[in-house]
Amino acid sequence: METMKINTDSKRYPVFIGGTVLEELPDFIQALSPRVTSILILSDETVSSLYLKETAGKLENIGQSLHSFVVPSGDKEKSFHNYYECLTFALEQGLDRHSLILALGGGMIGDLAGFVAGTYMRGIRFIQVPTTLLAHDSAVGGKTGINHPLGKNMVGVFHQPEAVFYSTAFLKSLPEAEWRSGFAEVIKHSLIADEEFYYWLVKEVSGLQDISEDKLAYLLKRAISIKAQVVSQDERESGLRAILNFGHTLGHAIESKAGYGAISHGDAVSIGMRFALKLSESISGKNLHYNMISDWLHDYQFPALPPQLEAVELLETMKRDKKSTMGHVNMVLLEEIGQAYVQEVNDSFLLDSLQEFILTDKEQYSE
């Protein structure tokens, strides 16, 4: 079992990674102070059918009343409706201020359950139990929230978990599309902060099917430590943390315009990263591996930009992004591989670049 510590201004908490970490969960909960009065497991249909019984089984006899609530699967379920349903269930079960929420699932459940925990009676404790590769990113850092029809993750709070229990055993059941989605964030972490890790990935992970348990544990720890380092320096995203949004400005716009759930988060981010790389090359005049990385992502089956999306509407959506100020788009760009920075890019240049990117993608990437 690997253990890491996340330090933020508001909290210090552990991340446990390994095949048998869930064995430690009951003792960890028992040791929390003030004593946990009751536990609510929030999960989705897919994950609960696979792992709810096993997880609940470990917590049944430790003394607290145990409840579980299951929402439908899919990012579009990170909705006001489900937020309200979770709160209602928690109230009906009599959860109090010393209750604990367990987020059992991928990023959608982590964000939703974290927002429920962050706002139920003005904030109760929660533990992240991620079940996807993608959640290596979202489970650490305390960002929680839900979608609004006008934008993804537009409503939420910063609320750090008590701990993250990352069972690699859960990852074995992931379908390939989910692996790919998670891998986009792993690649992102390497590109913004760790050139050596980027070369390791290119060399060691030749396909998403062949990741051994050892390599998986290694890359999880390495990717999480990049995230942890950034978050510890800037919990509330006043500066540095913004670089974690590499690929996300366009990525979010793609998800929003394609309709939540129509394209996976990681697939959208992979397109966003390619665009950001292209833009970085245009602005810096340097070779930042756009062609090589494009081919690499293509080999992993990451998709091209959905052809129905148009530059003008993508730009409009990007301008409503949380990172935009006064309607100007702030892009995360690369100075070098492993070195990111944020720059405001003016609308007309962005629109031209987007139009060119869309054309190139149609011609080359979709082949």
Place this chain on the structure above:
Amino acid sequence: METMKINTDSKRYPVFIGGTVLEELPDFIQALSPRVTSILILSDETVSSLYLKETAGKLENIGQSLHSFVVPSGDKEKSFHNYYECLTFALEQGLDRHSLILALGGGMIGDLAGFVAGTYMRGIRFIQVPTTLLAHDSAVGGKTGINHPLGKNMVGVFHQPEAVFYSTAFLKSLPEAEWRSGFAEVIKHSLIADEEFYYWLVKEVSGLQDISEDKLAYLLKRAISIKAQVVSQDERESGLRAILNFGHTLGHAIESKAGYGAISHGDAVSIGMRFALKLSESISGKNLHYNMISDWLHDYQFPALPPQLEAVELLETMKRDKKSTMGHVNMVLLEEIGQAYVQEVNDSFLLDSLQEFILTDKEQYSE
């Protein structure tokens, strides 16, 4: 103009009290850093018809785009529906992370607008501009939130404002019921922490019609300073802050069972305070002025417990209160006048006391 400083772990901010404080608002906003990009005034129908034009007028020409959104009046409007509507409007107007929300209204607007600000893009800045006497309590301390059909203020966050601008000019238009509602919290502050202030109130405020501007400024400052002192020691209500809930455990249950809006918050709290005093006398065996304070509250036209409410259902609701843990009710009681403490009271004793209180109230207080 009176100025006070509120200190909490997460923020230090000023409270301005006086007849002309709004004159200072434009400069204050201009001086905020990072620079405010746009301003959204949230208000309710009653307040906006009286003061929105005047308030907006002061902010029209300071450079930021200015929007306003009005929800219906009444505590029952502190709802998920209106929360969602405010967020939607904010997104439609393109509010970004450097925008500012101005809460223009009573406690309902302060709580709702504070929760919108606390969760919009995971938290943006806001300023409280209270327009009621009751809001002297809610505008300071950072508690925000909305109601759920299963309980009042069950969903929210701690989110401190940038400042509180308390214009006593706004209070002149308050109807008597609103004065009374606010005065309940003023009395509460005296009873839990300031015996001398309690005697001052008994002596100086013989009726709610005769409060001069001077006395009003004095009692506001004194009541807010009690609140500020408690909040500065315990921002997140892990201990001491709980004493501010004197009268609120039963008070909230009364509001909830009578139907939000059917009885004012202050009227419900006044009944809750009488019950807590009675209980304090039973437990301590001391004379804690129950009879005198009951008469005093009666003189001010505070009502008796609504006769349709029953002890069993009130107790059930109290057990779902945020201050309850494991289904046990924690009551705020008085040790002496001006000295409060929290004690768990067991169900059967609480039920007996409630039943007796209901009977006494029917016989004596309603006369």
